[in-house]
Amino acid sequence: MFRSGASVADDIDGADDDAVQPNGVDLTVAAVFEQTSPGYVGRDDKSVGDRSEVDPHGGDPPVYRLEPGDYVVRYGERLAVPEDSVGFVLPRSTLLRNSCTLNTAVWDAGYEGRGEGLLQVGHEIEIEQGARIGQFVVADADHEGTYDGAYQGEN
Numbered sequence: 001m002f003r004s005g006a007s008v009a010d011d012i013d014g015a016d017d018d019a020v021q022p023n024g025v026d027l028t029v030a031a032v033f034e035q036t037s038p039g040y041v042g043r044d045d046k047s048v049g050d051r052s053e054v055d056p057h058g059g060d061p062p063v064y065r066l067e068p069g070d071y072v073v074r075y076g077e078r079l080a081v082p083e084d085s086v087g088f089v090l091p092r093s094t095l096l097r098n099s100c101t102l103n104t105a106v107w108d109a110g111y112e113g114r115g116e117g118l119l120q121v122g123h124e125i126e127i128e129q130g131a132r133i134g135q136f137v138v139a140d141a142d143h144e145g146t147y148d149g150a151y152q153g154e155n
């Protein structure tokens, strides 16, 4: 069973009241990066490649003008996934309607931090810094242990 947006909002620092949706809470884009060197995924270890932060164009609010390609985005909200739960982030449908998407993985019970996702831009798009790009939903889940990995407490 998935929790209501109002209940999910209790586990998010920095979410506006406007961000609370019936079934989840919207997440905003705080920073955009382009990867500049290879990462590593091994059997026992891993590393994330270097990145260069994309500057938004000036203005109030600043706007990212993104050419087609892959970008790492950092969310503006700090999430905490409660025990007995699992989280997922889904793209805002307006991204899909504009030939773009947000690719995401599983958010483990016990994880806390400002997470990151992969923004895939299929057609040039403009996105305001601080705009809503995805929605965090949380479902009840059994699990053994809680998240204690390298990304705990990130950002």
Ligand SMILES: O=c1ccn([C@H]2C[C@H](O)[C@@H](COP(=O)(O)OP(=O)(O)OP(=O)(O)O)O2)c(=O)[nH]1
Residues within 6 Å of the ligand: 046, 089, 103, 104, 105, 106, 107, 108, 109, 111, 114, 115, 116, 117, 147, 148, 149, 150, 151
């Ligand atoms: O799209 C996502 C999905 C998850 N997370 C956060 C929450 C999750 O609990 C944590 C670790 O994710 P995962 O377990 O998939 O990463 P890993 O590469 O297996 O790292 P680790 O070895 O630390 O588990 O990253 C994100 O920031 N973005």
